[in-house]
Structures are given as C-alpha cells and as structure tokens.
Amino acid sequence: FTASKLSSAILLKNAGFEMIPTQRVHQLEDIDSSFIDGPVFVKPELSSGVSSQVPWGYKMFESSKHFLDYLIENGHSESFKFSEPVVMSKYIPHDGMYCISAILRDDKASCFGHSFVKVTGSDYFYDYVHYSSEYGTDVLEPMIEKLWGLGFTNNFFYLQCLKDGDKLYPIDLNTRLSTYLDTMATYFDPDFYSKVLDFILGNSDSVDIVYPAKHTLIGRIKSDPHKPVVSIDWENVDGVKPLNFSGLTKSRAFYDKAYSWATFACLADSHDEVMDMRERFVSGVKVKQ
Numbered sequence: 001f002t003a004s005k006l007s008s009a010i011l012l013k014n015a016g017f018e019m020i021p022t023q024r025v026h027q028l029e030d031i032d033s034s035f036i037d038g039p040v041f042v043k044p045e046l047s048s049g050v051s052s053q054v055p056w057g058y059k060m061f062e063s064s065k066h067f068l069d070y071l072i073e074n075g076h077s078e079s080f081k082f083s084e085p086v087v088m089s090k091y092i093p094h095d096g097m098y099c100i101s102a103i104l105r106d107d108k109a110s111c112f113g114h115s116f117v118k119v120t121g122s123d124y125f126y127d128y129v130h131y132s133s134e135y136g137t138d139v140l141e142p143m144i145e146k147l148w149g150l151g152f153t154n155n156f157f158y159l160q161c162l163k164d165g166d167k168l169y170p171i172d173l174n175t176r177l178s179t180y181l182d183t184m185a186t187y188f189d190p191d192f193y194s195k196v197l198d199f200i201l202g203n204s205d206s207v208d209i210v211y212p213a214k215h216t217l218i219g220r221i222k223s224d225p226h227k228p229v230v231s232i233d234w235e236n237v238d239g240v241k242p243l244n245f246s247g248l249t250k251s252r253a254f255y256d257k258a259y260s261w262a263t264f265a266c267l268a269d270s271h272d273e274v275m276d277m278r279e280r281f282v283s284g285v286k287v288k289q
Helices: 005-015 028-032 064-073 077-081 137-149 179-188 192-200 253-260 271-282
Strands: 022-025 040-044 059-061 086-090 096-105 108-120 125-130 156-164 167-174 215-221 231-233 240-242 262-268 286-288
Touching: 005 022, 005 086, 005 137, 005 167, 022 028, 028 064, 028 077, 040 064, 059 064, 064 077, 096 137, 096 167, 096 179, 096 192, 108 137, 108 179, 125 179, 125 271, 179 192, 179 215, 179 262, 215 271, 240 271, 262 271
Parallel strands: none
Antiparallel strands: 022 086, 040 059, 040 086, 096 108, 096 156, 108 125, 125 215, 156 167, 215 262, 231 286, 240 262
16 A cells, blocks of 8 residues: 555545645646646656656656656657656755654554755765654654554554655655664664564553764765675774675665665764764775676
8 A cells, every 4th residue: 555655645644744745647638737836856656766767757847847848858758658657746945854763553653763864965865864853752653653543554664754844744654664774773772673572562662772872874885786896995084983894795786775885874973073974984985896
C-alpha cells in the first residue's frame, strides 16, 4: 500500500498530518489541467530516488506548464504515455529534509532519531546531521499511533519532511530505518536494537539512541555504487572518524546504494563546525575504483 507515493500521502493525511498539494499524473492532459500553482516537483509514483529510470523523475519545474513544455520540447511525450505514473507536488524551496523516525506497536508509538538530512555538493547528495528534536513528540506520536487503526502493519518507518514556515510537511514515508540512522545506531549505540525489541515486547515505553555528541554528521563519499572500491586514501581531520574505509566490500547497489558508499562520522559542538569538518575531510579523500 505505502509503495505508492500518493497512497502514502493519503494515509498520512487520514492520520492527521498536513500535506502539501499533490496529484497523480497518468497522461499529458493531467498536467495541463493541474490544480497546483507555482513551482512543482515531479517524482515517479513507485520508484525510489536511487532507482528513477526516467529523465523527468525527481526534477523541479517552474510550473506544471513548464513540466508539460519540457516533455514536449524534449521529445518525451510518447514515452511518457507508456511510463509509470508520476506524482506532482507543490515545490517547497529547501536545502535538506527533516527526518523523524518511529517505531509502532499496537498500543503506542515512539519517535526518535530526529535529524536533518543536508543537501551537499551537487546531484542531491545527502549527509545526515542529528539534532535534538525541534518538534515535540507530543504532537507527532498521537498521529503516528493512528496509523495502526488505518491498516498500517509495519513496525518501523521514517518520515522525510520539508519545512515551510513553522510547519513540517511529510513528502515521503519509508517502511524501514534510514541507512543513516542504521549506521549511527550500529556504530554509536550497540544496544539500540535491544531497546527496539524491549519496546515491541512492551518492556519499555520509548526508544532512545545514545549519541556521542549533540551534533553528529554521518556522511558518504560519493562513488559509483555499481563498481567495487579498490582503495581509499584520506587525510586525517581531527573530529572525523572513517567508519568503513578499511573494510571495503563489493558493491551493494542493488540492495541499497547508500551501503556501498564509504561512510564517515563528524563529531562537533555546532552545526557550522560539523559542516566545516566535513568539507575539510571530503576535500582530502581520493577513491580508486
């Protein structure tokens, strides 16, 4: 059910979340008669961001008319007719996404892993930065608990949200942990999954992650996920810990390409400091494939 992006949006709206205007597009006429004003963002209805196979997938356009003109002017009109449907949403300018992780059991939800996924570099390459929650779980958890009554059956999920003014608007729902949160829990809180099990079994009422610092960044080194990494050279930067640079494995891109990227952690006392560490470290990394 939640593999469909529009169905996910309907599910979240029924649970009480405010959603940005979104519509499913099957044919060119749907674009021409769109009810969404202003800039729009286009995503495949079923594919994820790492497996979009069409040139118009995961793109921003100045308007629905601009999207339609793009398809016609670039000769995509015919292939669009036979492609999978896309969803078109109001575009909210941003430099990253707020992520809220949660786990559900039949009588309770627990939110954890509040973070900001920062857009860095080019081609929408993300880094995961943890913060203390800016948004109280007293608002989020009651809505998340409603998902059980709406037929949601997964224990894990995380929301990717955009902030517009003082509100968070969910733009994607994933029925698993993010690879970033999984990496952080694996390296910095070895008891995390035991806490998850205790919550599911009813032995505790919340799930919390032990973080090594207030600001922790989990970053990836961009490389071709379909080719194995032969070697990585890097310069030491104080406060940066290469996590999997010595234990390189063959590409796992067909599972989740994020696991194929070399991963590092930056620990600092402020957002500016942690991002500066990232820049200094990444500039000295050389990947051979």
